[in-house]
Amino acid sequence: MSASASLPPGDEKQEAVPVRHCKGANDLDKVVLREVRGSSAEVYLYGGHVTSWRDEHGDELLFVSNKAIFKPPKAIRGGIPICFPQFSNFGNLEQHGFARNRTWTIDTDPPPFPVPTSNTAYVDLILKPTDEDLKIWPHNFEYRLRVALSPGGDLMLTSRIRNTNADGKAFSFTFAYHTYFKISDISEVRVEGLETLDYLDNLQDRARFTEQGDAIVFESELDRIYLGTPSKIAIIDHEKKRTFVVRKGGLPDAVVWNPWDKKAKAMSDFGDDEYKRMVCVEAAAIEKPITLKAGEEWTGKLELSAVPSSYYSGQLDPDRVIQDSSVPEDSIS
Numbered sequence: 430m431s432a433s434a435s436l437p438p439g440d441e442k443q444e445a446v447p448v449r450h451c452k453g454a455n456d457l458d459k460v461v462l463r464e465v466r467g468s469s470a471e472v473y474l475y476g477g478h479v480t481s482w483r484d485e486h487g488d489e490l491l492f493v494s495n496k497a498i499f500k501p502p503k504a505i506r507g508g509i510p511i512c513f514p515q516f517s518n519f520g521n522l523e524q525h526g527f528a529r530n531r532t533w534t535i536d537t538d539p540p541p542f543p544v545p546t547s548n549t550a551y552v553d554l555i556l557k558p559t560d561e562d563l564k565i566w567p568h569n570f571e572y573r574l575r576v577a578l579s580p581g582g583d584l585m586l587t588s589r590i591r592n593t594n595a596d597g598k599a600f601s602f603t604f605a606y607h608t609y610f611k612i613s614d615i616s617e618v619r620v621e622g623l624e625t626l627d628y629l630d631n632l633q634d635r636a637r638f639t640e641q642g643d644a645i646v647f648e649s650e651l652d653r654i655y656l657g658t659p660s661k662i663a664i665i666d667h668e669k670k671r672t673f674v675v676r677k678g679g680l681p682d683a684v685v686w687n688p689w690d691k692k693a694k695a696m697s698d699f700g701d702d703e704y705k706r707m708v709c710v711e712a713a714a715i716e717k718p719i720t721l722k723a724g725e726e727w728t729g730k731l732e733l734s735a736v737p738s739s740y741y742s743g744q745l746d747p748d749r750v751i752q753d754s755s756v757p758e759d760s761i762s
């Protein structure tokens with residue numbers, strides 16, 4: 430059942446095919462991945478952007494705004510935008526870089542890649558700079574993104590970015606998988622795994638603080654870059670009795686963001702009350718930009734699982750959450 434999406438655009442009615450290339454909102458190309466037990470994911474070629482991840486019951490796990498604009502050049506509000514080659518305004522490019530509003534292509538012949546376990550549905554995408562891109566960021570690169578859905582329904586994103594500069598020049602970039610998780614109610618959610626860490630507070634000119642709480646809870650706007658984080662972070666949704674587990678490799682930092690009411694109202698592509706149903710926890714490399722010499726490649730991985738909260742019952746101690754891993758460490762870093 431493993432398959433890459435080299436299939437021609439087709440009709441979504443043929444349900445059994447695990448990887449399907451078809452049309453999404455506003456006729457944009459998208460790829461649908463289906464896993465044998467019923468979970469699924471959707472990836473738009475616009476942005477190389479995952480817009481849906483559903484569990485085996487069909488429950489959506491990612492937040493996408495009802496007001497999201499599926500139309501270039503605006504990035505899609507929700508899902509997993511890719512921030513590259515710049516996170517936020519850490520540089521002279523547009524906010525969060527340009528990868529999230531470029532149209533990627535399906536990579537039908539990616540270079541050797543660890544073979545996914547059988548029954549994994551996946552698609553390989555590629556982004557290369559256009560002449561226009563090279564005017565604003567004068568570096569040649571090949572960005573290969575694999576989006577995969579495991580037989581258990583875990584969503585796995587692997588980014589491989591190669592410096593293909595012919596002039597031998599190095600380049601540096603910052604990066605984030607800007608994941609919007611769908612939650613029952615922001616007041617019922619806590620994020621564990623970031624305790625005692627230093628963070629830069631985007632709401633206070635990026636001043637540096639040390640996290641004092643047992644876990645992050647939300648009572649107002651929050652916009653922080655946690656530094657040097659463990660490879661595992663848990664988002665616990667008490668009302669839904671569901672825990673999202675974020676595992677990351679090659680991405681030392683983690684951004685936590687909720688816009689709260691005022692900023693929600695200021696965003697044209699976001700509903701006034703939608704901040705209650707989302708939280709962003711973003712695996713990132715920000716404080717220390719990644720530098721690639723000509724010919725070098727960097728890999729950044731994200732693995733998302735959704736498990737019943739009882740899975741962690743009695744072991745919400747953050748150290749336990751971080752150390753208890755069902756994924757071998759070497760498969761993620």
Ligand SMILES: O=P(O)(O)OC[C@H]1O[C@@H](O)[C@H](O)[C@@H](O)[C@@H]1O
Nearest residue numbers: 517524525607631652653684686
């Ligand atoms: O509106 P954008 O460009 O998608 O950014 C959304 C948010 O993205 C977060 O990653 C930033 O920390 C926030 O400061 C920002 O507001």
